[in-house]
Structures are given as structure tokens and as C-alpha cells.
Amino acid sequence: MMREITCREAVREALREELRRDEDVFLIGEDIGFYGGTNKVTEGLWQEFGPERIMDTPISEAAIIGAALGAAAVGMRPVAEIMFIDFLGVCMDQVANQVAKLRYMTGGKVTLPLTIRTPGGAGRSAAAQHSQSLEAWLIHTPGLLVVMPSTPYDTKGLLKAAIREDNPVVFIENKMLYNTKGPVPEGEYVIPLGKADIKREGKDATVVATSRMVYFALEAAAKLAAEGIECEIVDPRTLVPLDKEAILESVAKTGRLVVVHEAPERGGFGAEVAAIVVNEAFDYLDAPIQRVCSKNTPMPFSPRLERFITPQVEDIIAAVRTVLA
Amino acid sequence: MTKEELISLHKTMLQVRHFEQEVAKAFLAGQIPGFLHSSVGQEAVAVGVCAALREDDYVVSTHRGHGHVLAKGADLNSMMAEIYGKATGCCRGKGGSMHIADFDRGIVGANGIVGGGIPIANGVALAAKRRKTGQVVACFFGDGASNQGTFHEALNLASIWDLPVVFVAENNMYGMGTSQRRHQKVENIADRAAAYKIPGVVVDGNDVLAVREATLEACNRARRGEGPTLLECKTYRHFGHFVGDPGAYREPGELEAWLERDPLVLFRRYLEEQGVPAAALDELEAAVIEEVRMAVEFAYRSDEPAEETALEDVYAPTEAGRRAIW
Ligand SMILES: Cc1ncc(C[n+]2csc(CCOP(=O)(O)OP(=O)(O)O)c2C)c(N)n1
Ligand SMILES: [Mg+2]
Numbered sequence: 001m002m003r004e005i006t007c008r009e010a011v012r013e014a015l016r017e018e019l020r021r022d023e024d025v026f027l028i029g030e031d032i033g034f035y036g037g038t039n040k041v042t043e044g045l046w047q048e049f050g051p052e053r054i055m056d057t058p059i060s061e062a063a064i065i066g067a068a069l070g071a072a073a074v075g076m077r078p079v080a081e082i083m084f085i086d087f088l089g090v091c092m093d094q095v096a097n098q099v100a101k102l103r104y105m106t107g108g109k110v111t112l113p114l115t116i117r118t119p120g121g122a123g124r125s126a127a128a129q130h131s132q133s134l135e136a137w138l139i140h141t142p143g144l145l146v147v148m149p150s151t152p153y154d155t156k157g158l159l160k161a162a163i164r165e166d167n168p169v170v171f172i173e174n175k176m177l178y179n180t181k182g183p184v185p186e187g188e189y190v191i192p193l194g195k196a197d198i199k200r201e202g203k204d205a206t207v208v209a210t211s212r213m214v215y216f217a218l219e220a221a222a223k224l225a226a227e228g229i230e231c232e233i234v235d236p237r238t239l240v241p242l243d244k245e246a247i248l249e250s251v252a253k254t255g256r257l258v259v260v261h262e263a264p265e266r267g268g269f270g271a272e273v274a275a276i277v278v279n280e281a282f283d284y285l286d287a288p289i290q291r292v293c294s295k296n297t298p299m300p301f302s303p304r305l306e307r308f309i310t311p312q313v314e315d316i317i318a319a320v321r322t323v324l325a
Numbered sequence: 326m327t328k329e330e331l332i333s334l335h336k337t338m339l340q341v342r343h344f345e346q347e348v349a350k351a352f353l354a355g356q357i358p359g360f361l362h363s364s365v366g367q368e369a370v371a372v373g374v375c376a377a378l379r380e381d382d383y384v385v386s387t388h389r390g391h392g393h394v395l396a397k398g399a400d401l402n403s404m405m406a407e408i409y410g411k412a413t414g415c416c417r418g419k420g421g422s423m424h425i426a427d428f429d430r431g432i433v434g435a436n437g438i439v440g441g442g443i444p445i446a447n448g449v450a451l452a453a454k455r456r457k458t459g460q461v462v463a464c465f466f467g468d469g470a471s472n473q474g475t476f477h478e479a480l481n482l483a484s485i486w487d488l489p490v491v492f493v494a495e496n497n498m499y500g501m502g503t504s505q506r507r508h509q510k511v512e513n514i515a516d517r518a519a520a521y522k523i524p525g526v527v528v529d530g531n532d533v534l535a536v537r538e539a540t541l542e543a544c545n546r547a548r549r550g551e552g553p554t555l556l557e558c559k560t561y562r563h564f565g566h567f568v569g570d571p572g573a574y575r576e577p578g579e580l581e582a583w584l585e586r587d588p589l590v591l592f593r594r595y596l597e598e599q600g601v602p603a604a605a606l607d608e609l610e611a612a613v614i615e616e617v618r619m620a621v622e623f624a625y626r627s628d629e630p631a632e633e634t635a636l637e638d639v640y641a642p643t644e645a646g647r648r649a650i651w
Contacts, residue, residue, distance in 0.1 A: 030500075030501065030503075031501045031502045031503055034502065034503070034507075034574060035501065035502030035503065035574055038501070056503060056507065058469070058472035058500065058503070058508040058509065059439045059440070059469040059470065059472055059473060059500050059501075059508070060472045060473060060474070061473075062474055063474075086437075086438070087438065089438070090438065090440070090441075090473070090474075090475075124358075124359065124360075125358035125359040125410065125421065126359055126360065126437075127359060127419070127420060127421045127423060127424055127437065128419075128420075128424070128437070129423070129424075129436075129437030129438055129441075130423075130437055295635070295636065296639070297635060297636060297639050298419075298639065300418065300419040300630075300635050301358070301359060301410055301416075301418060301419055301420055301421030301424070302358070302410035302411075302418035302419065302421075302629060302630050303358045303410060304410075304629045304630065304632065305418060305419065305630055305632065305634070305635040308632040308635050309635050
């Protein structure tokens with residue numbers, strides 16, 4: 001039996017291994033060191049690597065990303081933490097106008113081996129400024145790679161790849177998954193960016209789901225399987241680069257597609273997937289594509305409203321029934 | 326100040342204290358969703374500042390804002406219900422602890438983004454100035470927030486436009502787990518006022534009268550059209566950063582030393598010295614406890630919001646009715 005660890009531990013292990021492996025790797029963020037991180041992800045690293053490599057900053061997100069960018073531009077390999085993805089709003093100039101553009105604007109003269117780790121997602125009644133899923137902002141910004149893992153195994157392997165990557169990567173964790181356990185081998189491994197993973201095989205309908213929604217989709221698939229409906233669950237794992245082939249191949253097999261993400265539906269990643277499939281696999285489609293996403297509102301505080309706004313297992317089941325109808 | 330006014334200050338501090346304590350209890354009992362930042366220990370800042378404000382003045386608050394909004398006159402019941410996430414809450418259960426707002430009482434809103442409120446205060450002040458209403462904005466923020474770009478941008482703007490804002494730096498010595506020593510080299514945030522050529526004032530934030538006095542002066546200046554003041558109130562939070570945070574990063578003995586300077590204990594002592602009988606103060610406190618208990622009762626008994634209400638309030642309605650959100 002392979003050992004099981006949580007997503008939190010998977011992030012920490014990846015960070016620890018990369019910090020040990022490469023002197024140029026360092027962490028920078030708010031309360032990540034002495035305090036151990038708001039989500040306790042970086043706990044113990046400050047003790048092991050010291051304050052020069054696990055750098056606590058003031059509450060200054062723009063300064064964090066700018067410092068990471070500058071250091072990366074001259075060859076360091078920073079891993080910045082933005083405590084909640086919502087706080088990207090505070091430093092979006094640095095992320096979108098600086099990090100994402102510098103290489104291109106300089107005609108490829110600079111390489112930016114920089115990772116921004118940040119947790120997103122709802123589920124804790126943290127309301128509108130602490131619950132968002134903002135991956136669409138990021139995938140809409142050429143120059144950034146965007147990773148959004150679901151399992152501890154993927155989290156570890158992809159974070160290691162992100163840190164070794166010579167391009168800026170935004171690595172989106174999910175706060176509801178930090179305690180989620182899964183098998184992770186003891187030894188070293190790296191998962192290349194841009195490879196989707198089939199989380200469940202099936203012949204009847206393809207469900208493309210990201211982050212925490214992978215678990216919701218798996219639950220829906222288990223329920224549908226009891227009625228003999230077999231869903232294939234494709235977890236893209238990285239949104240940029242996107243493993244289009246894996247999605248198209250699955251749709252070619254099933255002829256039906258449901259896309260699930262927690263971000264609001266409008267202008268979301270699901271629209272991108274739907275457009276790709278319509279353009280490139282139209283002939284395979286036997287039914288209109290369904291999207292299961294959050295409603296187009298900010299995230300409300302009340303748990304009941306939060307649940308109402310965000311996709312639930314029942315919604316995925318209903319969408320699969322619709323594409324099969 | 327008259328004795329009644331002094332007692333009223335104490336009453337408001339008691340309201341904040343007991344409100345915060347009841348909320349923390351309910352939170353730990355699992356009755357309140359989300360997370361909670363308690364202002365216990367900092368009551369004299371909220372109450373001292375708001376005591377210097379006119380009823381039509383404004384406050385801009387923070388994630389640790391229960392005290393600010395209570396002191397500005399928020400209704401206990403609807404505020405408590407909001408923190409419980411109920412339909413009767415002042416924000417219909419959509420905001421919660423970090424987003425209390427009540428525009429009718431000049432409460433422009435708490436904020437989940439550290440430093441997010443500081444520039445907003447300028448806009449409110451700008452409107453007051455343009456309309457010549459004589460209103461002032463008290464803008465609360467923490468020591469940690471004073472390292473955000475928004476702080477520097479907003480103070481500079483308020484300075485060049487002589488906006489009627491009192492920037493209240495509520496220095497409780499920590500931004501989350503990082504002590505002020507570790508997040509900035511200045512000992513006094515107020516020193517940063519020099520960079521914007523506005524007055525920078527340091528006051529004992531656990532002395533409600535001193536806070537009120539300093540705020541009055543800043544307000545007078547603002548109302549005369551002479552512009553903003555940066556008022557730093559040195560204080561301390563008794564809880565950790567959030568309710569449930571053990572605060573392991575504190576220096577040993579630090580909390581104990583600050584408990585000795587509990588603003589409520591200090592002010593009660595002062596009132597007794599002024600001849601207010603202890604029995605009267607006990608009675609006052611009992612009444613406040615009852616009032617807060619009623620608010621908890623109200624919140625607890627209130628209904629959760631109906632699901633469809635989640636779709637409302639994204640946009641203002643048009644004349645044709647609610648604007649559709651596809
Ligand atoms: C932009 C942003 N960064 C980080 C946070 C997380 N956070 C919430 S409160 C807080 C500490 C704020 O410190 P301070 O301004 O001193 O206020 P205090 O909590 O002490 O009242 C932090 C880091 C946030 N909410 N917003
Ligand atoms: Mg503070």
C-alpha cells in the first residue's frame with residue numbers, strides 16, 4: 001500500500017524537495033515563515049531553511065510579486081505565496097502587466113522561472129473577498145501558465161514541475177482540499193505540465209472537471225454508475241497549457257460533454273473547453289455541451305446561499321442526464 | 326464632558342466587549358459560519374474615535390470592524406443576524422462578519438481586503454467636501470495595512486486635496502502573526518504623515534478619552550478645510566488574529582501586561598474616581614449583557630435567507646425591474 005498524505009503535505013513536500021535541490025529556490029509571502037502559513041502549508045520550512053529562504057513579508061502583495069519577478073528575471077527561482085487568490089486583485093498589475101508580459105515585450109530576452117502559489121475556492125463561508133475562483137483572469141492573460149490540481153499526487157508532482165519550469169506559473173490550490181488525502185509515493189517524481197489525467201474511465205459521457213470539482217464529479221459518476229451510466233472524468237490539471245487531445249479523445253469516445261468548474265459560468269474556463277470541442281470535435285457530439293458552474297454572482301456569506309450558488313453533485317448528475325437525454 | 330456622556334462612552338465600550346465575547350462564544354460553538362476577527366482589547370479606539378464624530382459623519386472599517394460599526398451606531402440585532410448569516414442581517418446574510426455596512430448610519434463598510442478601505446474613504450470625503458456638508462470620514466485600518474500601497478496612495482491624495490479624513494491607524498502591534506517590529510522599521514506609523522505633510526499624532530489607544538480628544542482635534546481641522554490627519558492609536562488585541570488562533574507568536578508575558586491596561590478596566594476605574602458608584606456601573610453592564618443576549622436570541626431565531634435571494638443585489642435594478650444575470 002502506498003502511503004497517503006494530504007494536499008497540504010503534498011505542497012509542503014514539493015516545496016521542501018525543491019528548496020533542497022536548488023539553492024536558487026526561495027519562498028516569499030505573508031506569514032509563511034515564523035507563523036507557518038495561514039493554511040499551515042509551509043509549517044516547518046522556516047525552521048529548516050531559515051528566514052533568508054523562507055521570507056516573511058509585510059502585507060504588500062504588489063511588492064511580493066514584484067520582488068519575485070525581479071529575482072526571477074536575474075536567475076533566481078522564487079515561489080511566491082498569495083494568501084488567498086482573491087488578493088491577486090491587489091497585485092494584478094504585477095501579475096498581468098509585468099510578470100505575464102516582460103518576456104514578450106523584451107523580445108524573449110528574459111526568462112522568468114517564477115511560481116505563484118495561491119489557494120482559491122468557496123466552501124468555508126468566507127464571503128465574496130475570500131472565496132473566489134479566478135483562474136479565468138489568469139488563463140486570459142497570455143504569458144502565464146496556470147495549474148489547478150485536485151489530488152495530493154498531482155499537487156506534488158505538478159508543483160515540482162512548476163518550480164522547475166522556466167515560465168511564470170500560477171499554481172492554484174483549493175482551500176477545501178488541504179486536508180484531502182490520497183496516495184503519494186515516497187520517492188521523487190515530477191508530472192509534466194500540460195498532461196490531463198483521466199480520473200475515471202467511462203463510455204457514456206465525458207465530464208471535464210477542475211480542482212475540487214473533480215471530487216464532486218467522481219461522486220456524481222459513482223451515483224450514475226449505479227444506474228449503469230458510465231462517466232469519463234477528465235481532470236485537465238493544467239489549464240495552460242491545456243491537454244486538448246485528452247479532452248477531444250474522450251469526447252470522440254463518448255459523444256457527450258459536461259464541463260464543471262467552481263468559477264462563475266460567464267466567460268469561464270468551461271466556455272473555452274466548449275469552444276474547443278465544438279470547433280474540433282463537432283462531428284462527434286451527440287448532444288449540446290452542458291456547463292456546471294457557479295451562478296454569475298459574487299460569493300455570498302450564508303452557507304445556504306453559498307451552497308446554492310456553487311455547483312453541487314446533484315447538478316452534475318442532472319447535467320449528465322441532460323446530455324444523455 | 327458631562328457625567329452622562331462619560332457613562333455613555335463606557336456603555337458603548339461594554340457593548341463592543343460583550344458583543345465580541347458573545348460572538349466568539351457562538352463561533353466556537355459552531356453557530357457562526359466563516360471566520361471571525363475579534364476587537365476585544367481595542368474598544369477604546371473604536372469608541373473614542375466615534376465619540377468625536379457627528380451622527381452624519383462616516384466610518385470606513387476593516388476586517389476587525391465590529392467595534393467600529395457598533396460605536397457608529399449600528400443596530401445590534403441586524404448586525405448580529407448578519408454575522409449569523411441570517412436573512413434579517415444588515416446585509417441580508419451576504420456579507421457576514423467582515424462586510425458589515427449600514428449606509429444610513431454612515432457606515433460605509435468593513436472590508437476583507439487589508440488596506441482595501443483606505444482609498445474609499447477619500448471618495449466619501451471628496452463628496453462631503455464638494456457638497457460642503459462639513460462631514461468627516463474616520464478611516465480605520467491596522468498597522469499591517471499601513472504597508473499596502475493603498476495606504477500611501479490614499480494619504481498622498483487626501484493630503485494634496487485637503488480631504489476631510491481622519492486616518493486612524495489602529496496599531497495593535499501585529500499584522501496576523503507578524504509583529505510590527507518585523508513588518509516595518511518605523512516605531513510610529515504616525516511618522517509616515519511627514520511624507521505627506523499632514524499631522525501625525527500618536528495616542529494611547531487604550532485611553533478612550535485621549536482617543537476622543539485627539540480625534541476631535543483632527544475632525545475640527547478637517548471641518549475647517551485643512552485636510553487629513555494620521556492618528557495612530559497604540560493598542561492590543563486580546564484574542565489571536567482570528568477567534569481560535571492561539572497567538573503562539575506573542576512574546577511571553579505580553580498579553581498579561583496588556584490585560585493590565587484593559588481599556589474597560591482603566592475607564593471604569595476612572596469613572597469610579599469621578600464618583601460614579603460601582604453599583605451603577607454594574608447595573609449598566611448587566612443591561613448591556615441583556616441587550617447583547619437579546620441580539621443573539623434574535624439572530625439565532627431568525628430565518629436563513631431564501632436561496633433565490635443569492636441572485637439579487639448583483640446589480641441595481643433598472644426601471645424595468647431586476648437586471649437579469651445570465
Ligand atoms: C490584501 C490582503 N492581504 C492579506 C490578507 C489576510 N489578512 C487578513 S487580516 C491580516 C492582518 C492585518 O493586519 P492589520 O492591518 O494590522 O490589522 P489587524 O488584523 O491587526 O486588525 C491579514 C494578513 C487580506 N485579508 N487582504
Ligand atoms: Mg494589526
